[in-house]
Amino acid sequence: MTTLILFILIFGVVVISHEFGHFLLAKASGIRVLEFSVGMGPTLFSFQKGDTKYALKLLPIGGACMFEGEDGLQTQEGEPGEGSFMKANVWKRISTVVAGPLFNFILAFIIALIMVNMIVIRDPVATEVVEGGAAAEAGLQDGDRILSIDGERIRLYEEILLFTQTHKGGEVELGYERDGQEYAVTIEPQFDDSTGRYMIGISNADFVKIKGIDSLRYAWYEIRYSVKMTYKSLGMLVKGQVGREDVAGPVGIAVNLVGKTYEESKQYGWQSVLVNMMNITLMLSVNLGIINLLPLPALDGGRLMFMLIEVVRGKPVPPDKEGMVHFAGLIFFMVLMVLVLFNDIANILT
DSSP states (O other): OHHHHHHHHHHHHHHHHHHHHHHHHHHHTTOOEEEEEEEEEEEEEEEEETTEEEEEEEEEEEEEEEETTGGGOSOBTTBOOTTOGGGSOHHHHHHHHHHHHHHHHHHHHHHHHHHHTTSEEEOSBOSEEOTTSHHHHTTOOTTOEEEEETTEEOOSHHHHHHHHHHOOSSOEEEEEEETTEEEEEEEOOEEETTTTEEEOSEEOOOEEEOOTTHHHHHHHHHHHHHHHHHHHHHHHHHTTOSOGGGOOOHHHIIIIIIIHHHHHHGGGOHHHHHHHHHHHHHHHHHHHHHHHTSSOTTSHHHHHHHHHHHHHHSSOOOHHHHHHHHHHHHHHHHHHHHHHHHHHHHHHHO
């Protein structure tokens, strides 16, 4: 029951922030919002205020902010009326669509700012260079600060761990700092059978407490890390480098991520549970923001593509044709959700 409550709270916060972004910019742009809903499926509770119906639905996944005239499906007497989405200036429509993912990133930054003031951070410093490892062979020493790996700037020790999760072998260039001087070496991470990763050969046990203005900088590092983790995961998925057991939908997130994290962290007290749940919320919010910006039908990114085409052409794509494309995309994602649901159940049972 605790896992379910935490899952609903996390998804609720992430979804509400996204849809509230659409809602706020739509209202500011004079676009009529027909419905603002949290959840999917049958309506549990709803009320009408002004032009907008506010609803809470049964399934605690997803949500919607429906505009009049969106996709050409809701018009007044066949033509877009005042307050219609299609009647609004193209830049107002663009800002309204972008606002959803933008609010996800704003939410993530607020959470990250709170987190870095509650926990200790690991800087990318090699507190121990493993004897015989790739780093040791390249001449690194205890106390060296890792600056970059393969051209990517490193700000947190977790980014080094992310590299070991996604690296598939081969040499990389590693930049590091020692006594104020910067150096660069080429190393070849060694595969470790126990972890199934290519390891650099360093460890870190140097935790630092963040205070004052540094909180803003480290909150940004946390967002940057989550963004990097999301796009690298998407890249691995596209390349077929992710197994079925690594893919999770809402059920998998609830059971394997929220549930297991709660069970592991509750023994350390409520603060540990809070920080871990906040971290999951941060990652999901960034994940939702990025995925929604992908140029795919039915997603915010797909809608943006049509609007950018409109900016270039000087006139919109016919609403009925755009609506058909988004409807096809919606069907695709519904089928995908069903497949992911069965995959979640199979992962739980195996």
